[in-house]
Amino acid sequence: MEGAKQAIFEYCRKHGALAAGVADLAACERIAPPGHRPRDLFPRVKSVISLGVGGQTQGAWQLPAKAMAYSGSTEARAYKIAYGLAFFIEHKFGAPSVYVPPDMDPEAGPRVPLQSLKLHAELAGIGARSLAGDILLHPQFGFMYYASVYTELELEPDAPMQDNPCPAPSCVNLYRQTGRTPCMKFCPAQCLSGEVDAEGRQKMMRYDMAACAEFTQQYEAVPKILAEAVADEVRSAGGERLLDPDTKMLWYKVSAGSGAWFAQCFECMRVCPIATRAPQADPILRRKA
Amino acid sequence: MARGLTRAQLGVTDAMLATFGDIVFRMSHNLQVREGDPVRRLDWEAIERQREAMGLADGQIAARLGLTRQQVMFIRNSEESRRFRTGQQAYLLDLGGGRRFRAEKVVRLEERFSYSADALRLRDTFRFDAALARRYVERGWWGNDTLPGWLARNAAARPDAPALVLAGQVVSWTELQQRVLRFAEGLRSAGVAAGEVVAVQLPNIPEFVIAYLAICRLGAVMTTLHMPYRGMEIAALARHSRARMAICLGEVKGSSPAAAFLDAGTKVVVVGAPVPGALAFADLESSSPLARDWPAPVAADPFVLLYTSGTTSAPKAVPHSYHTLLSNARLSVPEHGLSADDRVLSAAPFTHLFGLYALHCAWACGAASVLLPAFTPRDLAELIAKERPTALWTAPAHIAAARAMGLLEGERWSSLRLAIMSGSACPEELVRDFAARVPRCAVTQLWGMTETQAGLYTRPQDAIEMHARSAGRPSPGTEVRIADGGELQVRGCLLFPGFYDNAEANAGSFTPDGWYRTGDLAVMHAEGSVAITGRVKDIINRGGMKFNPADVERLLDSHPKILQSAVVPMPDPVLGEKACAFVTLRDASQSLTLEELVAYLLQMDIAKTKLPEKLVVVSEMPLTPTRKIIKGKLRLP
Numbered sequence: 065m066e067g068a069k070q071a072i073f074e075y076c077r078k079h080g081a082l083a084a085g086v087a088d089l090a091a092c093e094r095i096a097p098p099g100h101r102p103r104d105l106f107p108r109v110k111s112v113i114s115l116g117v118g119g120q121t122q123g124a125w126q127l128p129a130k131a132m133a134y135s136g137s138t139e140a141r142a143y144k145i146a147y148g149l150a151f152f153i154e155h156k157f158g159a160p161s162v163y164v165p166p167d168m169d170p171e172a173g174p175r176v177p178l179q180s181l182k183l184h185a186e187l188a189g190i191g192a193r194s195l196a197g198d199i200l201l202h203p204q205f206g207f208m209y210y211a212s213v214y215t216e217l218e219l220e221p222d223a224p225m226q227d228n229p230c231p232a233p234s235c236v237n238l239y240r241q242t243g244r245t246p247c248m249k250f251c252p253a254q255c256l257s258g259e260v261d262a263e264g265r266q267k268m269m270r271y272d273m274a275a276c277a278e279f280t281q282q283y284e285a286v287p288k289i290l291a292e293a294v295a296d297e298v299r300s301a302g303g304e305r306l307l308d309p310d311t312k313m314l315w316y317k318v319s320a321g322s323g324a325w326f327a328q329c330f331e332c333m334r335v336c337p338i339a340t341r342a343p344q345a346d347p348i349l350r351r352k353a
Numbered sequence: 354m355a356r357g358l359t360r361a362q363l364g365v366t367d368a369m370l371a372t373f374g375d376i377v378f379r380m381s382h383n384l385q386v387r388e389g390d391p392v393r394r395l396d397w398e399a400i401e402r403q404r405e406a407m408g409l410a411d412g413q414i415a416a417r418l419g420l421t422r423q424q425v426m427f428i429r430n431s432e433e434s435r436r437f438r439t440g441q442q443a444y445l446l447d448l449g450g451g452r453r454f455r456a457e458k459v460v461r462l463e464e465r466f467s468y469s470a471d472a473l474r475l476r477d478t479f480r481f482d483a484a485l486a487r488r489y490v491e492r493g494w495w496g497n498d499t500l501p502g503w504l505a506r507n508a509a510a511r512p513d514a515p516a517l518v519l520a521g522q523v524v525s526w527t528e529l530q531q532r533v534l535r536f537a538e539g540l541r542s543a544g545v546a547a548g549e550v551v552a553v554q555l556p557n558i559p560e561f562v563i564a565y566l567a568i569c570r571l572g573a574v575m576t577t578l579h580m581p582y583r584g585m586e587i588a589a590l591a592r593h594s595r596a597r598m599a600i601c602l603g604e605v606k607g608s609s610p611a612a613a614f615l616d617a618g619t620k621v622v623v624v625g626a627p628v629p630g631a632l633a634f635a636d637l638e639s640s641s642p643l644a645r646d647w648p649a650p651v652a653a654d655p656f657v658l659l660y661t662s663g664t665t666s667a668p669k670a671v672p673h674s675y676h677t678l679l680s681n682a683r684l685s686v687p688e689h690g691l692s693a694d695d696r697v698l699s700a701a702p703f704t705h706l707f708g709l710y711a712l713h714c715a716w717a718c719g720a721a722s723v724l725l726p727a728f729t730p731r732d733l734a735e736l737i738a739k740e741r742p743t744a745l746w747t748a749p750a751h752i753a754a755a756r757a758m759g760l761l762e763g764e765r766w767s768s769l770r771l772a773i774m775s776g777s778a779c780p781e782e783l784v785r786d787f788a789a790r791v792p793r794c795a796v797t798q799l800w801g802m803t804e805t806q807a808g809l810y811t812r813p814q815d816a817i818e819m820h821a822r823s824a825g826r827p828s829p830g831t832e833v834r835i836a837d838g839g840e841l842q843v844r845g846c847l848l849f850p851g852f853y854d855n856a857e858a859n860a861g862s863f864t865p866d867g868w869y870r871t872g873d874l875a876v877m878h879a880e881g882s883v884a885i886t887g888r889v890k891d892i893i894n895r896g897g898m899k900f901n902p903a904d905v906e907r908l909l910d911s912h913p914k915i916l917q918s919a920v921v922p923m924p925d926p927v928l929g930e931k932a933c934a935f936v937t938l939r940d941a942s943q944s945l946t947l948e949e950l951v952a953y954l955l956q957m958d959i960a961k962t963k964l965p966e967k968l969v970v971v972s973e974m975p976l977t978p979t980r981k982i983i984k985g986k987l988r989l990p
Contacts, residue, residue: 091395094397095392095400097409097410097412097413098410098412098413099410099412100410126449126450126451127449127450128446128448128449128450129445129446129447129448129449130445130446130449131449132449170430171356171411171426172410172411172412173381173382173408173409173410173411173414173429174381174382174383174429174433175382176382176410183392186392186393187392192390192393193387193390193392193393197385198385198387224392224393224394224395225393228390228393250453250454251454252444252445252448252454253441254456265389265390266387266389266390267388267389268386268387268388269385269386269387270384270385270386271384271385271386271387272383272384273382273383273384273385273408274378274383274384274433274436274437277437278437278438278441279441279442279444279445280442280445282442284433284437285437285439285440287434288434288437288439289439291434292439304359304360304431307430307431307434308356308357308430309356309426309430310356310357312430329442329445329448331445331448331453331454334449334453335453
């Protein structure tokens with residue numbers, strides 16, 4: 065089992081993943097809501113593999129917001145690795161595997177995923193929740209995009225990270241002076257707030273996801289824009305159809321899901337010392353290390 | 354809908370939406386609160402305790418509220434859509450590249466500037482033929498020239514050079530820019546916004562220039578009123594232009610323009626002595642400068658709304674963008690041979706486009722403007738002698754008047770290298786005589802209209818014959834043609850888009866292929882120069898025999914007793930129309946009879962059908978600001 069795990073991690077590393085880990089399946093099942101648990105999707109799943117990609121140059125963090133929004137996302141790279149990894153496991157170990165679809169489930173709730181890739185990564189120990197709306201951060205790799213593979217191959221789960229890198233010491237200092245960390249201060253939607261305890265750890269995180277989405281999840285604007293375009297002030301049956309969850313998925317697919325529209329604004333990550341100065345996110349530094 | 358089911362199928366009512374919309378929204382993942390770090394620590398008690406605070410899925414909310422999952426789905430989607438504000442990503446677009454979000458600097462989208470209905474109405478006038486507009490851009494005629502842009506450029510390139518010269522007082526480009534920015538801030542704080550019309554009725558004084566440039570800096574639009582206008586004209590033009598503010602004198606020759614504007618409901622800024630109810634120009638100019646990042650106008654913006662001289666009909670409003678007027682000025686500066694070393698004097702008032710053209714040309718090349726507040730022959734001659742301008746914008750009547758007073762004699766005009774005569778038909782003899790008296794000065798002619806600015810002009814290097822007998826060749830970017838019937842038609846990058854708020858005038862003013870009917874009669878000479886021969890509307894139809902009275906007027910003007918003449922049609926029951934001559938006399942104590950006049954004309958070998966059949970001697974002619982006779986105001990006794 066240990067050899068298989070090493071082979072899987074090696075595959076991930078060779079194909080560009082910064083980090084990989086195995087989440088505890090039982091914990092996933094216990095924490096995810098009904099309908100969104102690994103076994104709801106893949107009943108004979110034995111292991112949940114999570115991998116992360118990312119890494120931006122220092123220059124990339126200086127891009128205008130519009131350019132960051134269009135070019136900052138690297139999730140497609142993660143999906144590609146996970147997609148290949150599922151085949152790799154099947155060929156190498158003969159265990160049925162599946163690349164976990166990263167899309168949303170508009171029938172479940174607002175911006176609720178089919179399966180929580182964030183939960184997998186957190187339980188697999190390759191990210192910890194930050195004050196920036198629960199975006200996962202890693203002390204060495206910073207801000208990553210995650211992808212998951214479910215497999216019938218049994219693998220030893222990893223433990224969550226021992227320590228949470230958020231808030232960084234400089235953020236604690238700012239919080240103590242102003243009551244806000246940089247991500248809270250510079251969020252254009254002002255959707256973040258929270259508290260840091262006396263030891264400099266997260267005490268409370270508050271995230272107004274609806275406000276955040278107004279700035280970034282532009283696919284959600286489509287039905288309203290269309291309704292306004294036809295002056296559908298009284299919600300007609302046609303107008304209501306625009307809001308149908310299945311139709312909403314269509315907006316997502318033709319917009320953010322196609323990689324063509326805003327899906328993140330990155331302003332909280334732009335001011336995050338963990339995201340922007342992660343030493344191992346830089347492949348040259350990583351090789352030297 | 355949810356899963357294709359309608360609201361009726363789900364049993365969702367408006368009452369249900371109103372009752373549960375808020376709680377469904379809040380219980381979902383839209384608002385999340387997390388205490389500590391329970392998942393990473395696998396703190397199961399905390400995870401369970403915080404499930405609701407971290408947000409519930411629709412099925413979980415349904416179980417908590419006693420609704421079906423599909424009902425929750427429908428209610429949540431409706432509520433999210435109701436709350437969702439579109440366009441919020443616009444706030445992001447100024448971030449990055451070193452710029453961070455600052456809550457205190459955010460102006461909400463709905464609170465940001467929008468043009469007023471009046472401003473949009475004016476902007477809607479600017480419709481050009483798309484193919485022609487593309488051509489003007491491709492040829493480099495239309496760029497992004499604006500007056501604030503030119504002012505900033507001149508202030509940067511020639512900060513200490515003179516921009517304005519008036520009675521020994523010199524205003525440098527830097528000082529002019531500072532005064533403009535301060536007054537612009539004053540106007541802004543007094544309520545002037547981009548796109549709004551501001552009326553200006555001032556003589557050619559620095560305050561006119563400052564007001565003009567400040568209005569432009571704010572993206573507003575200047576309309577001018579000629580100095581002789583009084584209450585009736587002021588009320589009419591303030592109403593038609595929808596001017597939000599007027600900048601004028603408190604008192605002119607016993608009349609109060611400020612009071613007239615106030616009566617018309619227009620805010621007033623007064624130059625000079627204070628007027629109750631009006632703001633003081635000096636107070637507005639003492640403001641702090643306009644913020645550097647205050648949005649600057651662009652070349653497609655309207656910036657002037659000028660009323661035609663209205664010699665034959667009621668005034669019509671002519672809007673111009675920077676594209677039309679500044680392309681014409683920029684392209685014309687080298688044709689006139691002007692440079693930054695020149696000192697340009699306009700005898701014409703700045704309330705008229707010919708006067709503004711002097712400013713535009715000076716600013717296009719960074720030349721100084723010598724200001725003559727109001728024309729008198731003596732003031733003009735003395736200013737030229739004292740301030741030594743090199744270029745003079747003048748009407749023929751100005752030169753004729755100066756000559757009549759013997760003011761062209763001597764060396765006082767010797768600084769002039771260029772004179773541009775325009776505003777009315779220029780007698781050939783006057784051009785030759787003026788050119789002979791100022792031998793180092795090129796005496797040129799220019800034909801233009803409020804609708805075009807400078808359409809035709811002779812160039813300094815042209816022969817005196819061309820200066821004397823024609824209005825010259827088209828300016829760069831301008832096309833002219835002579836239509837059937839002899840009417841001059843024009844189009845090009847200088848042409849206004851159409852009259853503001855006057856569909857009737859627009860309908861008859863343009864040919865189907867986009868040429869502007871100038872209403873002037875013209876002939877084109879072999880070498881391409883154009884001579885203006887009269888006005889289409891002045892044609893007299895005497896029993897079917899049509900003739901242009903300009904020929905008769907030219908002969909009358911050469912009569913030793915006559916100072917000015919105008920021949921107009923008078924109704925006749927038999928022939929339809931006959932000619933009536935109005936004249937002013939050089940010596941009012943003398944007399945002139947119709948018989949004497951006819952004998953003189955017959956001596957000149959003129960057709961008898963063109964002879965005036967009535968003579969009216971008047972003490973003075975009704976004149977436009979450029980000294981053109983307003984025939985429409987001549988009343989038959």
